Amino acid sequence: MGWPSNGPTRSASQRARMSVTLPAPPAIRRIGRLGQSAAPAGHAFTAQPATTKLRIWRRCSFMGYSFAIEWVHSMRRMRSQEYSRCWSCLQPLVEGADSLMAHWWEQSMDRLRAIRYLVSAAEGASLSAAARLHGVSVAAVAKLIGALESDMRVQLLERHAHGVTPTVAGRMFLEVCRPALAQLDDAVEQVTASSTRVQGTVVIGVQPVVAQEVLTAALPKFCALYPDIQLDVRYFMNMAELQNRSLDAIIVMGWPQQVGDLVGRALGATTFVVVASPAYWTAHGMPQHPLDLEQHNCLCIRSNTGSVMDLWHFRRGDERVSVAARGSIIVDNVHRDMVRDLVLSGVGVARLLDWHQRPGREVPRGLLVPALTDWVVDEVPPVNLLYAPSVRRTPRVRVFLDWVVQLFAEVERERLRPLPATAMPHWVKMRRLRASETR
Template sequence: MDSLLSGSDYNQLRAFVAVGELLSFSRAAEALGVSPSALSQLVRGFEERVGVRLLQRTTRSVALTEAGEMLFRRVRPAVSELGDAIGQVRRTRNRPAGTLRVHVFRSAAESFLEPMLPAFMATYPEVVLDITLDDAVVDMVANGYDAAIRIGEVIERDMVAVPLGPELRMVAVATPAYIAAHGMPQHPRDLVRHRCIRWRWPGHVTPYAWEFCENGTWFEVAVDGPLIVSDKDMDIRATLLGLGIGFPAEHAVAEHIAAGRLVPMLQAWSAPFPGFFLCYPQQRQMAPALRAFIDALRNPAALHMKQSAEDAAVDQRFR
């Protein structure tokens, strides 16, 4: 059966079923929206593929042969079911629905994802968001993800990347008590003599080497210290406990810096780099659910306005 359903063979099978139902080439052609001559060619081609005569034709009538009757009874339910399935998919092609798998860096979830979830889920109740929070850089396509939110420097070149926020900056910070006890480094390379709280990318063996910029050139410092973590929030908490110098994103510790709990250092060597992006594979036909998700992340205010308008319309109907 697989060979019969390749290419245009499904159209031939559908043509045969239509003639078998109506026992008339003219009425079957009208039902399918084709000319009688085109329908006749489809049925003749199908009979040649099967190798058996399926229809008896006269100038006045059409009838199924014994083989045609047997085949018609077997394939008619399947063709009907397949047609219904295709019709259902076509009816939903412009409506966001289904499961959308998204891989999100942990530090991006709170800033970009969580604020838009209530309005998105209320506006698109047929979309199921399957979200993985993970700082590992995974192959999206190989792992079955539809989209990801990650920093710009780890996005594959063949991906479509949509910026979500401003540039980021890493900053070395420590508590006033740590600085009083161990001193303030004057250059990034001085960090090798300090207790540093190191962070390891999930899936990597060695901890992340801290990156700084001097005269437009980036360089790395392989710091050392008594604590290695794989969670950036724990990195910040350990720094607040005075266990060493941390190297978080500046925005993540802005409140602690403003309150004096942490002191920034080496800022002259802390340069900005591309921030968070929504990325997804290039595709000819984008699923409506993915399009709705992209639009919601790019313009969350519009999503909230849309939800407010829909809520107002519902309230008006029930008044």
């Protein structure tokens, strides 16, 4: 039978005569079975006004596992003898529910940890990289990822001698899990973060040249402004790394392609200056026209796309000149600082970014001397800030993005005139081995 309807307050003798056997509610029977504690066929309760018991029943049906706490609190309002009678029936069920709740919670946390391990293993290309990142053993990582694969009945990682790589199913799963984990972490941070101090880790990808020429000198100021934010700075070379390395934002110089649904913000632009050491110019003479560079040892850089940037464009008024630069050394973009060091030592001529003309750098100090200053280098790569729309809502990422915008605004103000970026050169689109092949 169901709970009795509301009625007038009854005496103790009336309540004793109204003692009834009530069937276990469906939620109790269900949880009793799940908790491996058989629910009794009925419970002997002294009938109470429906206000208390209806509240218990509704809480049991609606809240599931938490019904036991509400029920016990309500039973405590009874006399101790009646409470003991109720508790004797309820105790096995509560213990079963507690055990089930603990088991369910442990399983849920294990699955969440397994997904985090999977993401880290895919990013680090090995289980050991995930183990080091999370401070656990490789066996623990392998066990949880294996359990996740067994539960999903699909292989997510391809194991081989050199590490692991995601399968097709694994890549599909990771595409969904990465933003989901990011949103979960952001939600936890927004709830738990202090209202006055922003904290957490910001993972940024930065091209080496941007890090070396601009970011490194400015980072101490950011750390002083936001001491509770940790910056995880990673070298970034191509757009594919944005998804594979779970970056919050990237700072890239050049003409990025295939940015997808990322938000792009122009930070400014930079251009090139032709420089050499004073000793080199003294020994070989300074060029008076761009074509004179064909007689010099021009050190070239290979771009991120694999093309050697050996086609140097110059403009003076309506006159335009392109020079196929040739020299004894070609250096990858990631090692661009080697070119600077070689030029400083007098090896040859190079086309370096105009950031070297900023206060305190090599040109103002006289270590490098620019040539062809009456000509404009007719190729101006932009500097872009790229990030996913969702990360802007995260306080720690938002303050970093705003700070980067202000930093490059200061760099732009150091120039006497604004420097608009030029369109993507043909050699970037055509992907030739040498830019000079596109002439």
